[in-house]
Amino acid sequence: MDINVEPVFSTLGITGASVTVAVVDTGLEIAHEDLAANVVPNGSWNFNDNTTDPTNTIDTDGDHGTSVSGLIAMARNTVGGIGVAPRARLKGFNFLSMTIQTEAAFLDSLGGSTSNPNSSNAFIFNQSFGVSLTDDEPIPAAEEAQYLAGVTNLRGGKGALYVKAAGNGFDGPCGNTGVSCENANFDPSNALPYQVVAGAMNADGIKASYSTAGSAIWVSALTRQRPPGSGMMLSEASSKSYSSSMSPTICSSTSSMVTRPAMPPYSSTTIAM
């Protein structure tokens, strides 16, 4: 898929340089050959062992957070593909992989911490996840407060950006009815004014069949669901070959989001979608 991003690099000179993106997800393979150049040294965090290496050692045949990171910032080099911001800096926070997800870790992933991890210097937070719609939980006050603080105080007072997937539930369990099975607003976090909620378009430039509709969506971008052979390269785990697949082109992977249980209570269950 040619998303015509090259002129943004070559003509406008916008490459993501000096921009730090926090990928709040399952993990980040910090030594990946197409990501390592852009990974902030010691800038990531593994909430399971309190180290700065969130490499997913369980999903070794393809880590969601590593794939998302590649879409954002695969380096311009001689291997793999290239991200939409090939000079952006990456930090990975593996909140979704926590055995028991905690509110404190979630807040720490979203700019609420200055050390272990330092998430406070991220410009953009990518959230390719959503709550389980079977959990009818309001958004915790602490989360809403963190989002507000982030868009108010981070990035030198200019405010950080929180980019979030709208969802993959248009046809979902309801079948192909022609109307949205789910609504982007069902996830209470999507309804906050602090989130840039992203929908997905297919290679023909129309809504991807699965992409959840709803008034919470700010912007849509090209993603998976394309004719064979037209996908973009993803950075999967180094142990497997690159796959040609989905290409969300905002900093949020609507096509590869996972479900985060509503909090509290927390659950270790994440569902690849």
Ligand SMILES: [Ca+2]
């Ligand atoms: Ca590359």
